[in-house]
Amino acid sequence: MAPFPTPVIYSMEALNKDLPIRQLYPEDIYPNGDYYPSPYGRVRYWIVGPEDGQKVVLIHGLSTPSILWKDVQAELVSNGFRVLMYDIYGRGYSEAPRLTCDPNLCIMQLALLMQYIGWDAADLVGFSMGGAIAASFAAMFPHLVGKNIVFLSASGLLDSVKEQPNASKETQPDSGQVAWHLRELQTQCLPGFSDMLESSKKDGLATGVNWAYRKLGKMPDKRCLIVHGIADNVVPYSEAFKIRKLVPQAQLISIEGASHFVPMEEGSKQKFTENLLKFLA
Template identity: 30%
Template structure:
């Protein structure tokens, strides 16, 4: 081997060690949130009653607003938007005698991204700890998409803390073919570590942004455009967002919550629990067809079908969603 090749080989080895060392170090740190670069569209005081809560895994952000003696309801958002998803719905509920609790899941908005598995346990525990910290022993629970899966699991494990349950296109019952190829790709452990590495992050963000834009290319509603821009801002400026997003795609059981839905169905049979399900029949992200399986697990659930509604009905049809939820929770 020539001296030039030896030098190049040595440099390559050193670079590999440096990258591996930095990746290991980076992977063990809690990553910061949007406080480093707050968004004008989604700032820390997006809602009234904002608080930072320090927990063992990191710091999270929540807001509690509405009449102090109002009917308590906690809102759980989806995989990408943060608590801004409930902009219209949360404020409507607060204006109609509800005490609203909304928060950023780990790695979204103004919540940090801990170095851990982004699985069912992480998110259910986050909800339980938040309710314990704010002193709520019982509340209505609303969840959309990923948040619907979390809400279902939370109800299955903490039924004594749930009055009524509202699920909007909830995750957890998807078939393998429902998951896009990009989601299956990042589930590989090597890919997960590579795309979250600081050197690769810019390329990964370009790919995610392209996918996100293509999935929402038909958005014309101003409110939907605003929420989509908030989500894109997080992709680009939240230091821990990519970790949380990819970690969730990898770790959360998007196809494996069947037992949780069965448990909720049994609770409806054996307790006073009531369930409302809202779903757009044109939803391609969490396919509407999943609603048939949900109804077999929770036969007593009320299913409200939104004709021609996509996955973003909580934003694009926020007035109808707000009315349906408020009517159900009264």
């Protein structure tokens, strides 16, 4: 029999607070943070914004944890939204279970977290791999999702996953450099991080979510928005059209000159949040 609870590898929570990684991404980066002791390891989450606000979950991507949403969440909160952010297993302050990091694990993480905090349903915003999680979650648990689902620089339909030669840290805009630096620090400091990344790439999250997007395309009650940077060299711009083909009711907004890390990129993040607020309202 498999051991229960699942064996886990420690998160940033266990690291010395003086380390550069914790200076770059502090545990209290947002107010009202806490841990959920899930069966698959401790999950760090934050809930910000007015208690009576429209509920939105922000789901980060493959390697950059919830620091990604710093500017986006501030705009949502100032416009009256109630926002949930959390670190996906094996990233940031959430422990890494010794399990495959596939759609099943990631949608269970969010479903259990919403049950824990008492949220019946919420709109979803998924970035990169978080888009694949949002699609899978909505396809499997439509009753836990409000009307609105946003796919930002979303993956899930890639033919294969390989590091792009032009996607190195040195060639990224400032936003990408922060993300890649944090990725390097997590690789150095968190023994479970690299395994979770590799599993995410090969076990269906990056390439195998066709079923979820297709199912969403048959849910006319769900409003979907696809936002993608034309200059994205991590998840190519062409992926947006693949998603649109499967989810024909989705609106597509292209951001001229935007790279992959739209939520952290000056100019691009403003265009995104403007369209996001309009869509959610």
